[in-house]
Amino acid sequence: MSRLDNFISRMTAQRDILNQIxxxxxxxxxxxxxxxxxxGRTFHHLRERLPGRRIVVFDREVGAHASSIPEDENLVLGEIRETARSFIGIDAALVHADIGTGYDDRDAVTSTWLPDLIARLLRVGGFAVSGTPIDHPLLQPLPPPPSVPPGRYFVSRRV
Ligand code: SAM
Structure with missing residues (x-):
């Protein structure tokens, strides 16, 4: 698959899963x-799909389109592994993580800490959506929409 096809497939999977949940x-x-x-594309999409819902956004830096920059109070800058820790127990309804790099070795490192962090951020019944695998005993995998091939993008529910 070309990188362009891969990109399109990732965007489609994000949109279809977010629209489903x-x-x-x-x-x-x-x-x-x-x-x-x-x-800021998926942030923009979530803002449209969940009007009025507070969305807190994490990144190392702001590189988003001007139309898609969160308010200061909803933007947390720094390494997610560190910054999101202070939100543990917040009972989030949805955590969407799109922090894959396209490099298997780097994404494997992310997979050592991200699933547990997500499980601790979510309320029971809350949704986890991620571009990297989120295997965790408290995250029950859900079938993605039929448009999303297996292993393309991941969706789970906190049990
Ligand atoms: N979903 C976004 C969109 O629709 O535009 C694209 C997200 S982009 C693929 C990944 C972003 O996550 C990058 O801006 C990168 O700086 C950030 N990122 C990746 N790993 C991170 C980490 N460990 N801590 C903080 N930011 C991280």
Whole structure:
């Protein structure tokens, strides 16, 4: 698969999974946490799909389009592994993590700490959506929409 095809497939998976779960997220209380602002596309999408919901966004730096920059009080800068720790127990309704790099060795390191962090950030019944695997005993995998091939993007629910 070309890198362009791979990018399109990732964007499609993000959109389709977020569209699938946002109606459920809208029914439950709790923050939405966006791990990885990047260009701000998925933040922008979540803001549209979950109007009025507080979305707290994490990144090392702000590199987003001007239309997609969170308010200062909803932006946390620094290494997510450190900065998100202070949100443990917040009972988030959704954690979306798009911090994969495309390098297997780097993503394998992320997979050593991200699933446990996500499990501690979520409320019971809350959703985890991630570009890297989120294997954890408290995160029950859900089937993605039919448009999303297995292993492309991951969605789980906190048990
Ligand atoms: N979902 C975003 C969008 O729609 O535009 C794209 C996110 S981009 C792929 C990943 C972002 O996560 C980058 O901006 C990068 O700086 C940030 N990031 C990755 N790992 C991180 C870490 N460990 N701590 C802080 N930021 C991180």
């Amino acid at each position: 946002c109606p459920e997220v809208a029914k439950m209380e709790g923050l939405v946490l966006e791990l990885g602002l990047g260009n």
